[in-house]
Amino acid sequence: MDSFIALPEEKQETVIGAALAAFGRNGYKKASTADVALAAGISKGMVFHYFGTKKGLYIFLCEHCRKAMGEALSLNGKEADFFARIRQSTALKVELLKKKPHMLEFLKSMYQETDPEVALEVEGFRELIAPAQQALLIEDEDRAKFKDGVDPEQVLKMLTWMGVGASEEMSGASDEKMNELLASFDKCIEIIKNNFYKKEEYL
Amino acid sequence: MDSFIALPEEKQETVIGAALAAFGRNGYKKASTADVALAAGISKGMVFHYFGTKKGLYIFLCEHCRKAMGEALSLNGKEADFFARIRQSTALKVELLKKKPHMLEFLKSMYQETDPEVALEVEGFRELIAPAQQALLIEDEDRAKFKDGVDPEQVLKMLTWMGVGASEEMSGASDEKMNELLASFDKCIEIIKNNFYKKEEYL
Amino acid sequence: MDSFIALPEEKQETVIGAALAAFGRNGYKKASTADVALAAGISKGMVFHYFGTKKGLYIFLCEHCRKAMGEALSLNGKEADFFARIRQSTALKVELLKKKPHMLEFLKSMYQETDPEVALEVEGFRELIAPAQQALLIEDEDRAKFKDGVDPEQVLKMLTWMGVGASEEMSGASDEKMNELLASFDKCIEIIKNNFYKKEEYL
Amino acid sequence: MDSFIALPEEKQETVIGAALAAFGRNGYKKASTADVALAAGISKGMVFHYFGTKKGLYIFLCEHCRKAMGEALSLNGKEADFFARIRQSTALKVELLKKKPHMLEFLKSMYQETDPEVALEVEGFRELIAPAQQALLIEDEDRAKFKDGVDPEQVLKMLTWMGVGASEEMSGASDEKMNELLASFDKCIEIIKNNFYKKEEYL
DNA sequence: TATGAATGAGAATTCATTCAT
DNA sequence: GATGAATGAATTCTCATTCAT
Numbered sequence: 001m002d003s004f005i006a007l008p009e010e011k012q013e014t015v016i017g018a019a020l021a022a023f024g025r026n027g028y029k030k031a032s033t034a035d036v037a038l039a040a041g042i043s044k045g046m047v048f049h050y051f052g053t054k055k056g057l058y059i060f061l062c063e064h065c066r067k068a069m070g071e072a073l074s075l076n077g078k079e080a081d082f083f084a085r086i087r088q089s090t091a092l093k094v095e096l097l098k099k100k101p102h103m104l105e106f107l108k109s110m111y112q113e114t115d116p117e118v119a120l121e122v123e124g125f126r127e128l129i130a131p132a133q134q135a136l137l138i139e140d141e142d143r144a145k146f147k148d149g150v151d152p153e154q155v156l157k158m159l160t161w162m163g164v165g166a167s168e169e170m171s172g173a174s175d176e177k178m179n180e181l182l183a184s185f186d187k188c189i190e191i192i193k194n195n196f197y198k199k200e201e202y203l
Numbered sequence: 204m205d206s207f208i209a210l211p212e213e214k215q216e217t218v219i220g221a222a223l224a225a226f227g228r229n230g231y232k233k234a235s236t237a238d239v240a241l242a243a244g245i246s247k248g249m250v251f252h253y254f255g256t257k258k259g260l261y262i263f264l265c266e267h268c269r270k271a272m273g274e275a276l277s278l279n280g281k282e283a284d285f286f287a288r289i290r291q292s293t294a295l296k297v298e299l300l301k302k303k304p305h306m307l308e309f310l311k312s313m314y315q316e317t318d319p320e321v322a323l324e325v326e327g328f329r330e331l332i333a334p335a336q337q338a339l340l341i342e343d344e345d346r347a348k349f350k351d352g353v354d355p356e357q358v359l360k361m362l363t364w365m366g367v368g369a370s371e372e373m374s375g376a377s378d379e380k381m382n383e384l385l386a387s388f389d390k391c392i393e394i395i396k397n398n399f400y401k402k403e404e405y406l
Numbered sequence: 407m408d409s410f411i412a413l414p415e416e417k418q419e420t421v422i423g424a425a426l427a428a429f430g431r432n433g434y435k436k437a438s439t440a441d442v443a444l445a446a447g448i449s450k451g452m453v454f455h456y457f458g459t460k461k462g463l464y465i466f467l468c469e470h471c472r473k474a475m476g477e478a479l480s481l482n483g484k485e486a487d488f489f490a491r492i493r494q495s496t497a498l499k500v501e502l503l504k505k506k507p508h509m510l511e512f513l514k515s516m517y518q519e520t521d522p523e524v525a526l527e528v529e530g531f532r533e534l535i536a537p538a539q540q541a542l543l544i545e546d547e548d549r550a551k552f553k554d555g556v557d558p559e560q561v562l563k564m565l566t567w568m569g570v571g572a573s574e575e576m577s578g579a580s581d582e583k584m585n586e587l588l589a590s591f592d593k594c595i596e597i598i599k600n601n602f603y604k605k606e607e608y609l
Numbered sequence: 610m611d612s613f614i615a616l617p618e619e620k621q622e623t624v625i626g627a628a629l630a631a632f633g634r635n636g637y638k639k640a641s642t643a644d645v646a647l648a649a650g651i652s653k654g655m656v657f658h659y660f661g662t663k664k665g666l667y668i669f670l671c672e673h674c675r676k677a678m679g680e681a682l683s684l685n686g687k688e689a690d691f692f693a694r695i696r697q698s699t700a701l702k703v704e705l706l707k708k709k710p711h712m713l714e715f716l717k718s719m720y721q722e723t724d725p726e727v728a729l730e731v732e733g734f735r736e737l738i739a740p741a742q743q744a745l746l747i748e749d750e751d752r753a754k755f756k757d758g759v760d761p762e763q764v765l766k767m768l769t770w771m772g773v774g775a776s777e778e779m780s781g782a783s784d785e786k787m788n789e790l791l792a793s794f795d796k797c798i799e800i801i802k803n804n805f806y807k808k809e810e811y812l
Numbered sequence: 813t814a815t816g817a818a819t820g821a822g823a824a825t826t827c828a829t830t831c832a833t
Numbered sequence: 834g835a836t837g838a839a840t841g842a843a844t845t846c847t848c849a850t851t852c853a854t
Contacts, residue, residue: 003813027317029233032848043815045851054849112315114230150394158361158391161368168314168367188361191353195398206838235823246840251825409834433723435639438827449836451830460828518721520636556800564767564797567774574720574773594767597759601804612817641844652819657846 004050004060015040015050017102019061024105028058028115058118062110062125065103072096082142083193086159087186094182150196162188207253207263218243218253220305222264227308231261231318261321265313265328268306275299285345286396289362290389297373297385311371353399365391410456410466421446421456423508425467430511434464434521464524468516468531471509478502488548489599492565493592500588556602568594613659613669624649624659626711628670633714637667637724667727671719671734674712681705691751692802695768696795703779703791717777759805771797 004012018039022031033054037044051057072092097104113122138152146152166185170178207215221242225234236257240247254260275295300307316325341355349355369388373381410418424445428437439460443450457463478498503510519528544558552558572591576584613621627648631640642663646653660666681701706713722731747761755761775794779787 025317026319027230027232029230030318033850034848037816044849045815046813048850049813109317112317114228114312114315115233116229151390154387154390154394157387158365158394161365161372161388161391162361163364164368164371165364165366168371169364184357184360185364187354187357188364191357191361236825237823247824248826248840249838252838257824431723432725433636433638435636436724439829440827443837450828451836452834454829455834515723518723520634520718520721521639522635557796560793560796560800563793564771564800567772567778567794567797568767568770569774570777571770571773574777575770590763590766591770593760593763594770597763597767642846643844653845654819654847655817658817661846663845 015042016061016064019057020065020100020102020106023058023061024102024107024109027109028054028113028118033057055117055121059121061106062121065107065110066125068096068100068103069093082138082145083189083197086189090163090182090185094178145197147196147198155192155196159189159192218245219264219267220303222260223268223303223305223309226261226264227305227310227312230312231316231321236260258320258324262324264309265324268310268313269328269331271299271303271306272296285341285348286392286400289366290392293366293385293388296370297381301378301381348400350399350401358395358399362392362395421448422467422470425463426471426506426508426512429464429467430508430513430515433515434519434524439463461523461527465527467512468527471513471516472531474502474506474509475499488544488551489595489603492595496569496588496591500584551603553602553604561598561602565595565598624651625670625673626709628666629674629709629711629715632667632670633711633716633718636718637722637727642666664726664730668730670715671730674716674719675734675737677705677709677712678702691747691754692798692806695772696798699772699791699794702776703787706779707784707787754806756805756807764801764805768798768801 004015007015015036018041019036022036022039025031026035033044033047036057037047040047047057051060072095073089097107110122111126113119138156143152146155162185166181170181207218210218218239222239225239225242228234229238236250237247239260240250243250250257250260254263275298276292313325314329316322341359346355349358365388369384373384376384410421413421421442424447425442428442428445431437432441439450439453442463443453446453453463457466478501479495503513516528517532519525544562549558552561568591572587576587613624616624624645628645631645631648634640635644642656643653645666646656649656656663656666660669681704719731720735722728747765752761755764771794775790775797779790782790
């Protein structure tokens with residue numbers, strides 16, 4: 001793993017790209033180290049030299065994606081408003097994944113991974129990525145903006161669930177369909193905001 | 204397949220349960236027919252006698268789940284009100300999945316399945332199951348109940364996504380937690396109804 | 407086996423025909439008892455009831471063919487002349503095999519069988535059938551007909567080898583081709599007779 | 610296949626010998642890759658590394674034999690006389706098959722192979738090998754040497770059939786027996802030549 | 813470092829044979 | 834006698850991992 005990090009950035013990217021694509025396309029079990037090596041233009045032996053085992057490579061990729069997600073979202077300049085934060089967060093994620101299509105493939109596949117050999121690790125990474133994806137904590141100043149009688153936590157839950165549902169539907173959707181779904185999701189946020197924020201003041 | 208259907212119901216259930224569990228746990232590729240046979244208490248040979256191939260078994264399970272879902276939801280006695288229908292549908296699904304926990308596992312895994320050997324079949328079943336899961340079509344008499352300026356279709360989409368998100372979270376949750384989530388989901392429906400229906404008339 | 411012989415002739419023929427066809431088409435190893443049973447319209451269990459094992463069935467068929475061959479050739483009414491005997495023998499064989507096409511298939515396949523499980527038995531039957539096929543012993547009265555300086559035994563060897571070679575080529579040949587080859591073989595016999603018999607007296 | 614060709618000649622021969630023997634002994638279907646690997650002193654995996662599939666190995670062997678036959682016969686230095694050519698060709702083939710006994714076994718088995726999985730390929734190779742085995746075309750200058758009234762083509766056919774018959778008998782014969790048969794075959798050629806060539810001029 | 817040949821455990825599938833009904 | 838469900842050994846093929854070069 002150290003020896004991999006010592007590689008020139010460019011070569012690292014090639015290998016990572018090839019591996020993300022291979023696992024994204026076929027899942028953990030069916031993706032073969034030979035495929036990864038071939039696509040990366042290195043020998044099978046090197047894959048094991050760099051990552052020890054197939055599992056080691058997979059976990060490295062999970063970690064790599066988590067970092068990339070985190071970095072992208074950390075650019076999220078603390079938007080003042082709760083709903084604005086949700087929208088920006090969503091937009092940033094979509095941005096990132098459009099630039100690194102293999103990463104999107106991989107993440108989708110990772111969310112679907114059921115192979116027990118990596119189940120534990122994947123579970124952990126899912127939890128690590130989740131908050132990074134959300135940045136959805138309701139702060140005190142947000143709370144005040146909600147209409148009386150509306151439970152902000154419940155609204156957050158609704159939004160979170162909707163996000164999961166929308167993501168699920170985006171998985172495997174075409175680019176066109178994805179944009180459409182994104183617009184629809186945006187509309188949902190809008191609707192909820194319109195209905196649960198105190199109208200006069202925060203719209 | 205015929206020979207399988209001729210089996211006593213009880214034995215069928217054992218085999219189906221074992222297979223749902225195996226595929227649900229490990230996904231199509233890694234689940235092994237030997238595991239299924241062992242868990243079902245039959246010989247490897249019988250798996251092939253009954254279902255021909257591993258793929259045949261998988262497709263049989265898809266079909267089986269579709270039927271079970273359909274039957275459960277067909278009990279849904281045409282509630283008059285749109286939101287009432289959603290609630291009942293959700294309650295019925297949760298009921299079913301509590302009784303057949305392996306089926307839930309399997310369905311989740313099926314929604315995630317990417318193995319090209321069954322991709323086509325799974326795709327088909329997803330589409331067949333989707334409407335059965337919903338029974339959520341908005342009818343004209345429902346449309347009239349929504350506030351002016353509210354797009355009923357968008358609200359349906361929100362509810363659908365929320366349903367998926369909530370189901371996801373319910374997966375693997377304890378019985379207690381599941382009840383809690385169900386209550387929370389119920390609250391969501393309530394909130395949305397309160398906000399999008401014409402208040403005076405339909406609450 | 408006794409139980410099989412107790413069957414009505416007609417049923418026996420059905421089973422034998424199906425078995426000859428199955429083994430003839432696919433060879434010993436690849437032909438499956440299930441195929442035989444299906445084609446014969448009986449259950450797998452009966453195949454084993456009648457013949458004990460797959461090998462038992464195969465040997466029964468060998469024996470059956472040997473008998474059939476012997477009976478056909480025994481009709482061969484002791485033609486006086488050596489070459490006339492060869493021709494009649496050939497004609498009778500062709501006759502028989504045209505009437506029982508499955509038997510021909512089977513015999514061809516049997517001559518080709520290399521599976522060690524039946525190699526010994528097949529070897530034995532080949533030797534048993536060979537003389538029956540030939541009826542080619544040169545008798546003293548024949549010997550006198552050959553030109554001086556011609557070794558009758560060597561001529562017999564030539565004819566035998568030609569017979570094997572011609573049979574080999576007939577295997578797998580179409581009906582039309584087979585007739586053509588038969589005519590050609592006939593011409594060979596004629597040529598040899600013309601050249602090795604004392605001309606004036608025996609042509 | 611490339612990787613196999615890259616092997617040291619000696620190892621290639623070992624593997625080829627083991628495979629020829631296995632298929633020759635048991636036929637395509639029953640010969641097992643495990644046997645081949647064991648006899649060749651390599652692992653099961655390597656068989657597939659080298660040849661991809663069992664069928665790939667079989668076809669490689671067919672091709673290998675075709676080449677070996679072709680090379681051996683190409684040494685046949687264009688003997689002037691037809692019968693001389695036949696004798697030399699026969700001698701060369703016997704030479705080859707004495708050196709590579711497994712090849713003989715394999716070729717016999719191949720000529721008998723009926724397994725549909727390789728039927729097409731075998732058919733093709735049979736046709737390719739046939740002419741290589743013959744080198745027996747009668748040329749115009751040969752034709753003139755035959756007695757009037759003798760059909761040279763029919764004589765060729767006789768010789769060819771006899772060659773097949775003799776080869777069949779040589780298969781599996783002891784070295785001593787083989788020499789005896791060879792001498793007998795030689796005598797046949799001599800006899801035929803004596804009878805069908807114009808005596809005064811060409812003997 | 814880098815290679816890819818080599819290994820061997822494991823997976824799907826087939827099928828002769830047995831045996832309860 | 835008859836059936837065909839049931840068994841499990843054997844077979845082809847795949848692939849992570851190791852290791853000599």
